[in-house]
Amino acid sequence: MTPRAIVKMALMRGLDVIAVCDHNSVRNVWATIKAAKTTTLKVIPGVEITSAEEVHVVGLFPDVAAAIAAQEEIYSRLPGKNDEEVFGYQVVVDEEDFVEDLDQHLLIGATTLSTERVVALIHSLEGLAIASHVDRKGFGIFSQLGFIPPGLGLDALEASRHIDAETLKRMWPEAADYPLITASDAHYLGDIGSAWTVARMHAPCLSELLMALRGEEGRRITQLCRVAADR
Secondary structure, three states: OOHHHHHHHHHHOOOOEEEEOOEOOOOOHHHHHHHOOOOOOEEEEEEEEEOOOOOEEEEEOOOHHHHHHHHHHHHHOOOOEOOHHHHOOOEEEOOOOOEEEEOOEOOOOOOOOOHHHHHHHHHHOOOEEEEOOOOOOOOOHHHHHOOOOOOOOOOEEEEOOOOOHHHHHHHOHHHHHOOEEEOOOOOOHHHOOOEEEEEEOOOOOHHHHHHHHHOOOOOEEEEEEEOOOOO
C-alpha cells in the first residue's frame, strides 16, 4: 500500500477520486497526493480517527494543512507506543515509495477524544465527518454506541462493501436520516475499488462532495456500488 501502488491501482479500477484515511495519522497523505500529481486521479486528504468509545470516524479535509492540524490533536490524545514485534512497522514514505520514517505512535489504539469531540475537531478544520463502516460489528457507531447521538452532526454514514443501502436502512432505521456513501476501506491493494460511490459533481473536490451529500444545486449521490467480496 505505497503511494505509487495505490495511485496505479485506483486508476486501473477506474476511480476518479480517492481519500487516504490511515488510522489516526495523515503522514502518508501528502506523498500520495504528490504521486498522483501527473495523473487524472484526485486524492483527498483524510484520516480515520478512533474515538474513546472505539468508534471509527473518517475525516475528509479541504487541504493538507487542515489534515496536519487534525493529526496534531490526534497525536496529543493518542496514548501508547507502537510495538513493532506485535503490530509491525508503521512506515512513513515519500512519493517515490522510499521509507522516510517509522511512526512510533500506537496508531491501532483509541484516542481519548469522545465521538462528539472527534466530529467537532473535523468540523473545526472545515472537514467532513463520516461515520465509518457503520454496519460492522466492531468500530461501527451502531455496534459501539447502539445509536447515533442526537446533534452529533455527522455529514454522512459509510456502508461497508459487505452491505447494500436498503439492507442497512432496514437493520438500522436511523441510517435513513443521513446521506450514505460506500467505499472499499482498503487495507490491501486488491481491495481498492471493491466498493465506490458515484456522485454528480462539477469537480472532484471536497466542497462539491459536500454539496452532493446535501443534494444542493443539482449535485447528488447517485449510486452506491460494490463487487463480490472475493474479488
